[in-house]
Amino acid sequence: GHTRWATHGRPSDMNAHPHASEDGKFAVVHNGIIENYMPLKEELIAKGYHFKSETDTEVVAHLLEDMYDGDFVGTVRRMLNRVDGAYALEIICADEPDKIICTKKENPLVIGLGKGENFVASDIPAIINYTRDTYILSDGELAIVTRDNVSVFDREGKPVDKEVFHVNWNAEAAEKGGYEHFMLKEIHDQPKAVRDTFGTHISEDGKTAIFNELNWTAEDVAAFNKILIVACGTAYHAGLVTKQYIENLARIPVDVEIASEYRYSNPLTDDKTLCIVISQSGETSDTLAALKEAKRLGAKSLAITNVVGSSISREADNKVYTWAGPEISVASTKAYTTQLVAGLLFAVYLGQLNGKLNPALAEEILSGVKNLPSLIHEIFEVDEDMKAFAKHYGFKSDAFFLGRAIDYAVAMEGALKLKEISYIHAEAYAGGELKHGTLALIEEGVPV
Template sequence: MCGIVGYVGDKESAPILVSGLKKLEYRGYDSAGVAVVGGNALNVVRATGKLKNLENRVSQEPPQGTLGIGHTRWATHGRPSDENAHPHTYKNVAVVHNGIIENHLALKEELRAKGHVFSSETDTEVFAHLISDELERGVDLPDAVRLAIKQVKGTYALAVVSSRDPNRIICTKDASPMVLGLGQGQNFVASDVPALLEHTRDFVYMEEGDLAIVTAQGVDIFNRQGNKVNRPTRRIDWTPMMAEKGGHKHFMHKEIWEQPRAIADTLRGRMLLSEGDIHFEGWNLSADKVRTITKVTILACGTSWHSGVAGKHMIESLARIPVEVELASEFRYRDPIVDPTHLAIAISQSGETADTLAAFKEAKARGAMSLAICNVMGSAMTREADISVLTNAGPEIGVASTKAFTTQLVTLYMLAVKLGRMRGTLTVKAAQEHLTHLTQIPKMIEDVLKCEPSVKRVAREFMAAQDFLFLGRGPMHPVALEGALKLKEISYIHAEGYAGGEMKHGPIALIDEKMPVVVIAPKQPSVAYEKIIGNIEEVRARGGKVIAIIDEDDHHVDGLADHVIRIPAACALLAPVVSTIPLQLLAYHVAEMRGNDVDQPRNLAKSVTVE
């Protein structure tokens, strides 16, 4: 959740560190700081609150030096404060850390018994003390870090500098992301690629247990056993401008409008219309192996879990395989039934979501085949998976996921078609029809985005509401869940998503003239449409305000709803992709009108890399 940046080269490091931290604001934070090594001295500047506070302190008394590390913190141990902000120091050592040290209390007691005095409430400070102790014994900095992490139980992405070793950054990782950026006469460390895109597009993704020695001249990487290893260099095609707002007021708004392009990129090069098939690079499951699959288990959290619920409809309908959609945060804390005939699918925007990654590993350990759907090649999830399918959404900076969700949906649809073809449940002709529907989705979303003025009018009317209810049937149920999640994430309005048939089993008691009810009501499938009309009638009878998302040629609902938002008619299984766009816009405009920080909502972070 926190952000790490490191630099070593021939330039002043402080401005580079602060600039990199700004690129990581989307991850969520409550304080920030930098540690710069220069003239055999260690200079640390920290500040609570927004990065502007740190920037002001750095500009007032710039720390001098061409090597340094920086951090944005999201509190786990200890309240947000200057003292608890990273980097943490002890004597001549400074550290920044993402993750959690589970045995930090025991380690603190041991260190206090040796005379150590702690200046923060954090678990991270333990690292600085342990490493300093090793240096005092005459060990060099890389070995001091190795010996320190052997004493720690927990997860970490760790970057370390010392004024006793002024030319090297030492970094290591276990279950938390860390990338190395490669330059000419300068090199970089970060927890995520966008921090460094203005400086380089050549990156090395560190593996679990790796330890890297980073100097201005190069990078040396060693595995857990201490052996030097070569990790592949990846060229990232994202430009720095792709991570900028591009004229939009907020990243979220920009990313909503990027969805036609993002979906087109997700489909490009994968659909074989003439053959009625899908090509996924790196696919290594044979048709015989696919036919042995008896169950698919989808593992995900939050928005990705909602895409998994929609994916269940797709895979069961097209490939005829039973699908369970599991909350990854619950999966590994019970005794799940998994065997080698099961396919585990992990879904995550970042590929680093801690709960999903842990559940994925658990399913693999129990024998399941493994497939990852995510947006970041080289992430921990793609390295863990037998097969990885990228969504190609590009950088998503806004904390509330938008284009990651819709690209996950179209990826799951392609996966359902591929599995159906391999299992023989889809003929060539049927698959061609499904793929033709897919090709139409980017244009449909372009058309849906034209409804933004209508959505803004709805947002203005209901921006002061205390509660919202979202209803959908069949494939629209996960859309209702996602619409409610988006609204509560950024507007802080209490919102619930329900399957339409469940309304009479409790939520109907809440409906009165103050309750706006968003009903996702495309005509397909017809049975669900007839039932959802019944839901609208039930809401009206109790005075509720109905906001209906309907097909553009549907005039039946006009007299039933208080507001209608028209969208192009898509086939039943792809209608979720189209119908979610107005809900994203509704959440965005309500939050913006309420004056909220849309891109960085309170208490949330983009990449949830701790449990």
């Protein structure tokens, strides 16, 4: 079984997992997105297969039936060569009912090891009441699980000697998923969070940004003569990046205000203003107050938030959710990056509606967005370099972050992170501004 937000199709019994093949021989549970499900679905329909759900997952079940030659494991391997995307997959076959085959790519999967019983789950908290000995599967690995045995293989089918990960945390720590602390876990959550955020906002052909929750027209966008973004802290920095996206791609003027300052600025906001508020929690009090003030002045409002049903999401006329999941760490990681993704997709949406964005550029951007999860994974490969940098710079008392245009907005977030996490004083400057006085503070040993 599987409880989840429906990536494709509405949340309903028909779209809920597991999904079965037409002959009833295979059943599949899946977390993630099968990106090429549409061409596979069309191919299977042409062969006479019938689909019951609106999901991307059902193609896996039908594909298994279509490819099955009596070899359960071999069929799963060949099926995996046909599907693209992110997945944690659990599969059973009626011919071998005492066996579960599971595999993963960019989505978590853990196997709990018991006596005369074994468990498969997406995270350790689900199985911690039954066993504390686990295998944590890596991308591309495939496991064959029976009640008495777990065998793990790599992409080439060679056996993998997995190390048992013994869980010795309390329930709260279990939610860290094996990471030393929440911030590290949430840094590593970013590929999935980004994928979940863009998942419903890019058309199947990859050419169009879609926001079904808004369903705006060109006339709706033409009614705005400017956009106001209000937020605090990290969300404010995400707003500064979003300003660059919107002005460059949709050519609409954008002001970005710190929410607590906006309320006291006698603002030039009216009924031709779109007010975008950005807040991870949806409860940031200064941002909520700024939203209410903008609405009082006649602005149409849009909330970009991570929490469904939060105060800001209820107060705003429209809302767009970042599907980052719970963010426990004080310092924002995945919430910030998903806010950037939501802002970029929204800018593409506006530019396509008002005709200011070249279609070829839109397609290039959307293709780039879909590639972000794998690019983020590449950052994790330089962990050791990051540790070396940290040892070198971690005992300084001051640091300066420089950037130009969009990089200046990112530099501001970098400086905030260093202050917040290491208590090292840090400042961000636009690249050309350093020479206007601040250069006096640059001396030997100050990182820039």
